[in-house]
Amino acid sequence: MKLKFNSNLDYQKESISSIADIFKGQIPAQSNFTVSAMTDKVGTEGKLITDLGIGNKLELDEDDILKNVREIQLRNGLKPSTSVDLGRKHFKFTIEMETGTGKTYVYLRTIFELNSKYGFTKFVIVVPSVAIKEGVVKSIDIMTEHFKRLYANVIFKDYEYKSQKLDIIRDFATSDNIRIMIMTIQSINKDTNVINVDNEKTNGIKPIEFIKETNPIVIIDEPQSVAGTQNGKESIESLNPLCTVGYSATHKDKYNLMFRLDAVDAYERQLVKQIEVASVFSKDHNNAAYIKFISVSNSKSQIKAKLEIGKWDAKKGTIVRRSKEYKKGDDLYELSDNRDVYKGYQITEINAKEGDEYVCFVGHEPMKLGEVRGEIDDDIIKRTQIRKTIEEHLNKDLKLKKEGIKVLSLFFIDKVANYRTMDKDGNVQKGKYAIWFEEEYKKTVMNPKYKTLFNDVDIETEAELVHGGYFAQDKKGKLKDTSGLTQADEDAHNLIMTDKEKLLSFDTKLKFIFSHSALREGWDNPNVFQICTLNETKSEMKKRQEIGRGLRLAVNQDGERVYGFRVNTLTVMANESYEDFARKLQSEYEEDEGIRFGIVEKHSFANIIISKDGGSTYLEQERSEEIYNHLKKCKYVDDKGKITDKLRNDLKEQKVDIPEEFKIVEDEIIYKLKKLSGNLNIKNAEDKKQIKLNKMRYLSPEFKELWDRIKYKTTYSVNFDSNELINKCAEEIKRSLNISKAKIIYSKAEIDITKAGMVTEENNRYSDDIEEPNFIFPDIITFLQNQTNLTRRTLVEILKKSERLDDFRKNPQQFMDEAASIIKRKMRLMIVDGIKYKKVGDDKYYAQELFETEELYGYLSKNMIGSKKSVYDYIIYDSDVEAQFAKKFEKNDSVRMYIKLPDWFKVPTPLGSYNPDWAVFIEKDNAEKLYFVVETKGNILAGELREREYKKIQCGHKHFAALGNDVVFKETDSFEKFIENV
Template sequence: MKLKFKTQQFQTDAVNAVCDLFAGQEKSRATFSIVEDAQLSMMQNELGVGNALLIGDDTMLKNMQAIQRRNHLQLTKGDWKGGFSFPISFPMSIPARQAPQFCVEMETGTGKTYVYTKSIFEMNRRFGFTKFIIVVPSVAIREGVYKSLQITAEHFGAHYDNVPCRYFIYDSKKISDVRQFATSGNIEIMIINIDAFKKAENIINQAQDKLNGETAMRYIQDTNPIVIIDEPQSVDNTPKSKEAISLLNPLCVLRYSATHREKINLLYRLTPVDAYQMGLVKQICVSSNSITNDFNKPYIMLKSVSNEKGFRAKLEIDVQAKNGTVSRKTVTAKPGDDLFILSGRRELYDGYSLAGIDCTPGGEGVEFANTESVMLGKAIGGVDENILKRAQIRRTIEAHFDKELRYLEKGIKVLSLFFIDEVAKYRTIDGAPGIYAEMFEECYLELLEKPKYAELKRRFTVDMNSVHNGYFSQDKKGVYKNTRGDTQADDDTYNTIMRDKEWLLSFECPLRFIFSHSALKEGWDNPNVFQVCTLIEQKSAFTCRQKIGRGLRLCVDQQGNRIEDRDVNILHVMANESFAEFADTLQREIEQETGVKFGVLQLSLFVGQTYTEEIVQQKSVDESDAEMLIGFMKDHGYVEPDGRPTELAR
């Protein structure tokens, strides 16, 4: 199957917000000389092709402020080209310059990559720009961008007269790609990880015999590329990274993210609230998998330890209020503190006096006077962790089956995604099923036997092993391992899951349940993920937005058409916390990352709204007006021909 794309106004607005920066620019390009030492000792001059900016700073500033007014954004004032204002420590053969930076903010799942790809083609058509570099923070995002360029190539080819375009992932073993990037007169798009060029020892910054003693970076610098940063909060978040971006000698820097940490010259904004109200993303339904009202035995969970200002521990315990109600709360305790007192004198905690706190990395824990101890992220007195995990898995499969019953006739493939914190819990070192895989298969077969799902049992007759699978990295010996998501070991993992994107959407593919290590928290998503299950510890660094981000996109059918039915596009999150905790955390994250304040009247709510204004003017009646008035009254029977009022007028 092939995914289909259509022109959407909000995406067009985002594209125009960038392209209109260059209003007044004539279509042109710059050339520069590349000297190559040939084998026959002959000197050959070849022209390189770069971007040329022909408008001045004043024009660009005026264009930017016009765009900001149009999109109801705060106007940039003062030093708008503040960009990179520190000395360059790398050797540069051309003068370092400050490149203006601009931000586009778009909620996850609304087509950020599509927008900046279309912007590339539009800037080429309007202004002749040909050299573009997309800088990414991780392997996952790099592979996602490359896959997006692949699946949109035919779409953009049809819209832009099949203009020649080459896109490639920078590979230090293929330096000739950089030379072609510099010399080609066509659209050239290089995708590169920030780690590939931010150190002086990177190959891209080393002189190469194949490049006549020049560095690959010098070739890039001469092209004056337009640099696109995907997820800048993870790319140029250090002085070294900012310096590396400046080293590219960009014509300008375009920053695309849903969660900007630095909002520099904001041109366009589509918030999570906007996306939801416009029906551009799935609705979210949270299924809570936590134990409530289990207050009849002492419950203690260790949430954190610290020795910054004396030893302290944050403990979650059941606290009794003055009115007798009991609720689960987090308290801060120091050595010697008695949980009997902290719990509101609940007898269940008698004897639980804090004896010691261990802050040793990897061994964080607390010990009580009665010799019981709790490790970080663990609990005593709670329900067996595996019982909760099994409940999450079962509820995910059940929600998956329920959607399949409704969506199969619509031609919609349903996928579920499980995040796990340890690969061994799904697949052991020798390749055998881990505890999560065993739980899944047991729950799957048990639910499939229900009469309610008889239709699914008839339809899905493939081997159990084909129904679910995991995407994990392997070491050189082929052993599956945990990784962060930005290492060389992740390459094959992401290549596989990205290459399978359309295949996963097809009914021909038997895979419906995907397990992945938590490193896959960014860079990959699939429009038909309808369930996200987080089989991770409470102390995980996963944010709520990362949990939902992998399944926010609107789903597609077997023809690749986007389905916009709100009743269909519902994402279920199987959370390991209460609904109130999840909702509160998600709302707080959105407020911190976007500036949107829930329940608070903000200026942005009113800017751009329209209203009707009636203006009353006092005016003296002249002779002409009087004649018109009398004529009207005669015509409508209010006045006799001789001027006397009629009964109607009285």
């Protein structure tokens, strides 16, 4: 089985262009499609020729870069950068992408995009650990075929830097093709590293000098770990980068943020699995003296121990656990409101010495820091976690195996010995977790509901084969607890990363994986559906680290991603309450990603599109700040931009005060405010409920009438007038193309010797326009042909009619980029305008019986409401807008029947399949029968819907019109608007 990759995901293309467009206007290096105007200069434009090799050469100055950067940030709704932000020694940029959304794919494809557009060839990827390095190397391996198809068999080579193989350094520097070096920060951050020392294998030159002279574009994977310290920053600077681009979900320093896809965005767009938390923890276990030793403080006056104990709460009428600092002499019996179980627990000594912290009580054993006493046996909790994880796994297996999806479960453990041990003779023995797992597995699979999964299977053998561990080993083969950064970890990761695709196959028995710290980062198998952390106490691993290994969307046996929350749900088996887990996770999102839940910022409205002079433009920063100040004046936000209850109430009652001058974009402003006042949507596994078919509704004449009108399939063809396309493209190029001249850049730098090597610091730079530049003029027609797939004849006509070809001489690449962008935009509009749908025939349709095979699950308190007018007893909704529609469908007397259209009901479009929201049957005045397919959005204005989504909706109109059958397709953002216009 080979993983397949989708090259047309909107958010990934947006991220890639957000870096590629920084260099818009850069003269490209010579390519296969260039024609030289100066034979003595062939191949030098856009390339840096040095004594040690060939490098990247930047033709733009700082003003050009800053202009491009601010345009991209405005487009993406981000805070605009200033000249100070760009970086003193090299340009620094940041991309923020949530774990599981294809960060590695994006930065690898960005490399090929930068080469395709500008001819840059030298790239270094710096990672924080061996684990991530192995992941990147494996990713390049499995994506190579995909990239070669996408970029016309591009020639490239990647290297995993190892100090024993310095010959790769020379090839990296001297090659004229794309070269990608992957290295850990540990390999370059010390003066004693091989790369920083003179070496005879590189003719007495420090190997790092070869890299420095190429002026590489440095991609930093997880920069908060790579360059989070001064030493890390200096090590990156020692590579002499043309620029750095940091990719992470949790940046510490956000240098010139160019694109942001945070946790909230990823969930809203269903680009990662949804999370549900199944909790295993003790409750009402108050029959012993519960004490948890949390910490020690040592002030000048006295030493105190922070303890959690169980106290009587008169208001709640029960025992609650509270933590507080106690001093020597305190009596826990008195401080617990005289609970008998604490008699004798008077503190006699507190030791604050680091590494030896303890607290002593009268007549009881001392407690060490982190110890818990009086809690239910921890082994009972962990064994229950294992059993519940097996049950969740098998339940998903029943549902997903028939869809070709293999289910994996991941257990994090804190001690390898709890899973595998060695006896004195060196024989591997099962630890307690392995023994418990096999015992619980054999019990669980005997449940008759799982019978179909285990036909003709020897359960005894199966129980041993389905689980395995990945741990680092020492030279004697002994398993070890490690940090994830050692050579032993590298060996463990070679195994798990090499077997990544094999593990996804039904042919491989392994399904349950036990691991120590080695899997904390870098392992990105997409089919992890359960994560269980087995620790001696509560998990100290960050929640984001914990769930990060399971967020990626599932892959089927054909190697294809499967989309939608119906399939993609990650169950976290937590040893704490659902509320505590959700609260801590949200706190980490705020701390690590800087997500400011419920916060409006001054630039929040800058990228709203407004019509102006027959065209469209952005609202921009200054006008956005005016709106922000108005919100503060109305007490809708506080001094820090936090949304107040006043705004929430006014949003609910639809009476938000918007200034008269912004009424033209009022709907867009309201839409953004609603989105900004949202929150993370984490599900409680205890609320999970299967949706059942409402047989009475399903078999009713109303449903049959409605379904028989919309069930048919269509095919489409696209026709548009070539002359009209030529005229529209030419007119837009003539009107809106803005080309600036190329420049000669002068720069001067001082050389400084640091621990990281020789570093150059620029102290002067300026530019002059080139009046008659000696360009290597690219073949513009071939370039545009590759970008648009139009014929050469059509492209020549467009350029001639635009009357702007003289500007091509000013800056060829900028001209080509902007012309290609305009042509593609016009083509997308005309494709939808010219599409025609035709009903395939009466024998091609979605059968009503498909509803009987659908397995649906929802969460009572999160995403489902009861229904009496649909074919199911509950409606599962994806947004508050859908929830409001469902409630109003239920209450409105004229709505006789409605369906939330299942995700297998798809309308074909040139932009991918489209799944409408609702089908509705209305009986008006007890006589006239009306049938609708309804698309509901928070805002139906084209400017606020993503262009691709808007175009799909337009295709929906034409599909249902082609069916006839008296079906009307409508889009609306309000039930009232819909029903009033019936």
